[in-house]
Amino acid sequence: MAKFSDGTLLTAVWASLSRILIGYTIGTALAILIGSLMGWFRYVEYVFDPIVECMRPVPPLAYIPLIILWIGIGEESRILVLVITSFVVCIVPTFSGMKQVPKVYVEAARTLGASEATIFYKVAIPFAVPFIFAGMRVGMAASWATLVAAELVAAQSGLGYMLQAGRRFFDTSLVMVGIFCIGVLAFIMDRIFRTIQVRMSRWEEVSK
Structure with a gap:
């Protein structure tokens, strides 16, 4: 239990969370x-x-060897892997959301005298919001999976590193707590995104 009472767990959580927030954003x-x-x-x-x-079929973890060769095994390499994953x-x-903007909305805006820039920001972007948030939520889950795998390979801190340490020392409680923390953090962040999405997509209820 020393791992949980001496601040090691909080340090691991903060290390992983900070990487997620920077790379994912x-x-x-x-x-x-x-x-x-x-x-x-x-x-x-x-x-x-x-x-x-060309990038889509390649697993994000496949970029790790190349990233390590280019910029080393520092913090920047782990963040770059997350950037690629979420992107x-x-x-x-x-892209799909923007492609599915109904032409009737665009024509109606043009009829009312809206410029192309106004149509882009006031019509197309709001329509694509549900698609964007769907991608963001999937990207968040993918980022957590990628981060843990990256920390298992080359890291000295974080939840992935903690899981690796638990495996190395046959510490089941350490592994279980690490898995639990990853699940809880991902769940909380997903709920936050869902709440924001509902508030930003209220126009859908009105249009129905």
Whole structure:
């Protein structure tokens, strides 16, 4: 129980959570930005679609050896893996949401005198919000799975490292607590996203 009373558990939780928050935020922000532009502007789609389609089939963990060769095994490498994971998972739903904006909404906005920029921000983006949040929620789960695997390979802190230590020393309680913490943290973050999604998608209830 020393692992839980001396602050080791809190240190591991904070190490993993901070990596998730940084890598996931950067990755999803890039995915939403590029995915929205890809879905709305054809020339942007022509540029980025081949890149995205080449990245999608590759498991994020497959990038770890290359990342280690380029930037070492420091904190930046683990965060970069999370950026790639969340980006690849989130960009496709964002792109699909932008592609499914009903033309009647666009034509109605143009009839009322809205500019293309206004249509993009006031019509297309709000319509794609449910798709974006679906991608963000899946990306969060994928980021946790990737982070734990990355910490098992090359880390000196975090929940993945704690699981590895529990396995090495045959400490079942340490492994179980690590798994429990990962599940609880992922669940809480998913609930937060669901709450935000409901508030940002109230227009759907009105339109129904």
